Amino acid sequence: xxxxxxxxxxxxxxxxxxxxxxxxxxxxxxxxxxxxxxxxxxxxxxxxxxxxxxxxxxxxxxxxxxxxxxxxxxxxxxxxxxxxxxxxxxxxxxxxxxxxxxxxxxxxxxxxxxxxxxxxxxxxxxxxxxxxxxxxxxxxxxxxxxxxxxxxxxxxxxxxxxxxxxxxxxxxxxxxxxxxxxxxxxxxxxxxxxxxxxxxxxxxxxxxxxxxxxxxxxxxxxxxxxxxxxxxxxxxxxxxxxxxxxxxxxxxxxxxxxxxxxxxxxxxxxxxxxxxxxxxxxxxxxxxxxxxxxxxxxxxxxxxxxxxxxxxxxxxxxxxxxxxxxxxxxxxxxxxxxxxxxxxxxxxxxxxxxxxxxxxxxxxxxxxxxxxxxxxxxxxxxxxxxxxxxxxxxxxxxxxxxxxxxxxxxxxxxxxxxxxxxxxxxxxxxxxxxxxxxxxxxxxxxxxxxx
Numbered sequence: 001x002x003x004x005x006x007x008x009x010x011x012x013x014x015x016x017x018x019x020x021x022x023x024x025x026x027x028x029x030x031x032x033x034x035x036x037x038x039x040x041x042x043x044x045x046x047x048x049x050x051x052x053x054x055x056x057x058x059x060x061x062x063x064x065x066x067x068x069x070x071x072x073x074x075x076x077x078x079x080x081x082x083x084x085x086x087x088x089x090x091x092x093x094x095x096x097x098x099x100x101x102x103x104x105x106x107x108x109x110x111x112x113x114x115x116x117x118x119x120x121x122x123x124x125x126x127x128x129x130x131x132x133x134x135x136x137x138x139x140x141x142x143x144x145x146x147x148x149x150x151x152x153x154x155x156x157x158x159x160x161x162x163x164x165x166x167x168x169x170x171x172x173x174x175x176x177x178x179x180x181x182x183x184x185x186x187x188x189x190x191x192x193x194x195x196x197x198x199x200x201x202x203x204x205x206x207x208x209x210x211x212x213x214x215x216x217x218x219x220x221x222x223x224x225x226x227x228x229x230x231x232x233x234x235x236x237x238x239x240x241x242x243x244x245x246x247x248x249x250x251x252x253x254x255x256x257x258x259x260x261x262x263x264x265x266x267x268x269x270x271x272x273x274x275x276x277x278x279x280x281x282x283x284x285x286x287x288x289x290x291x292x293x294x295x296x297x298x299x300x301x302x303x304x305x306x307x308x309x310x311x312x313x314x315x316x317x318x319x320x321x322x323x324x325x326x327x328x329x330x331x332x333x334x335x336x337x338x339x340x341x342x343x344x345x346x347x348x349x350x351x352x353x354x355x356x357x358x359x360x361x362x363x364x365x366x367x368x369x370x371x372x373x374x375x376x377x378x379x380x381x382x383x384x385x386x387x388x389x390x391x392x393x394x395x396x397x398x399x400x401x402x403x404x405x406x407x408x409x410x411x412x413x414x415x416x417x418x419x420x421x422x423x424x425x426x427x428x429x430x431x432x433x434x435x436x437x438x439x440x441x442x443x444x445x446x447x448x449x450x451x
Contacts, residue, residue: 081214081273085119088286097122100288105381110285111260111295115220117276117284118292120257124187125210125266128194129177130203137178140197140331141169142314144324150175153240153253155322157314158190163335165308165317166190170264172240172253179251179266181215183304214272217292218284219262227252227263229282234263245275259299259420297378297388300351300419306360307349307375307388315339316390317349318422325432343399343435347372347390350402351419354385356412364389364407364414374409391416 090098110116138145143156152173158166170181194206224234235241240253248271256262302308302317325337364372372391391402405416426432
């Protein structure tokens with residue numbers, strides 16, 4: 001019997017170890033652990049040849065007496081997610097996260113015609129609980145959170161007091177709390193920021209549950225059929241359902257994180273491997289982070305640190321669907337309301353078709369005049385380049401249409417195109433009036449007349 005009791009990390013090998021140690025090393029988590037310098041002599045009880053301890057590999061020993069003396073309590077880890085992903089050809093980064101499955105063209109086609117599944121477990125997940133959780137979030141972000149009901153899902157934007165973007169979040173509302181999904185690395189910053197605004201008497205708790213769960217995005221026109229293949233009813237638009245999978249709870253929310261149809265699945269880490277395996281057996285094509293980034297740019301979804309920065313407001317990023325102007329006061333509300341009332345959005349996040357590669361941050365020029373800035377660029381499998389960028393949408397005090405504009409970026413031709421993710425009008429039912437086309441110019445005229 002092969003079993004590892006060297007340390008908790010090494011237990012990954014229990015389910016895959018055979019008489020061949022190289023197969024153990026095929027697991028990225030094991031490779032990473034070996035590189036960490038662990039010199040345990042009890043990696044597993046088999047005889048493995050060809051190890052080189054000088055390179056950080058692990059040596060083996062079979063002494064039962066020494067095993068008992070260690071008295072290590074090692075949990076069983078079944079159905080390892082990384083091993084299933086490795087079997088599908090995953091190429092992992094140093095953190096053991098799948099960057100690609102070497103199927104770029106196939107994955108992007110599945111996004112349009114069938115279904116793909118992406119491991120989004122590196123995205124952060126905050127659980128907010130307590131009686132005042134919704135009213136608290138209501139005052140800290142742009143959506144009308146206080147009216148959200150259990151079983152609903154919505155997007156909201158965390159902004160500075162000046163209305164500048166910090167992060168776009170997807171919120172899943174449950175009866176006893178809500179799960180806030182944010183991009184990798186944002187969780188610590190947001191948790192600290194939210195904690196700063198919890199007042200005495202507020203019944204609110206914010207806990208980072210990223211390490212306790214896994215998250216998948218199921219994306220494409222056949223996503224609902226894939227869920228139904230697992231005997232799960234797909235939630236309706238902006239809805240969340242709690243389901244079970246092999247004895248573990250799975251939170252399934254409508255919305256893939258992109259403009260394409262799909263669902264987000266949050267699952268206990270112990271059941272994640274089997275859930276991934278079953279989704280792929282039902283036909284979902286695995287998609288890595290590299291391909292997801294291509295899809296993000298293709299669809300125009302803004303990303304924290306790239307399109308969502310303190311240089312821009314949500315209205316410029318095309319996030320009207322995540323903003324409320326009539327829910328009452330909240331952080332940044334005054335700035336957003338004023339910009340909308342005056343029709344003063346100066347730039348818009350748009351797609352770019354490029355004749356070559358350029359760097360993010362490159363100015364967009366119309367002749368010799370700056371017309372915007374490139375924020376993201378990627379190269380597609382056919383060799384073409386696309387990007388996202390903020391493009392000025394006001395000229396001579398008037399709003400102008402930007403789609404179809406021909407610009408340049410570092411001498412490379414760039415054509416402005418629309419992308420499906422952006423929303424440029426508030427949802428019906430909010431009661432927000434559309435500004436007059438020349439409201440900002442009329443305001444300037446009135447101000448001059450008053451002088």
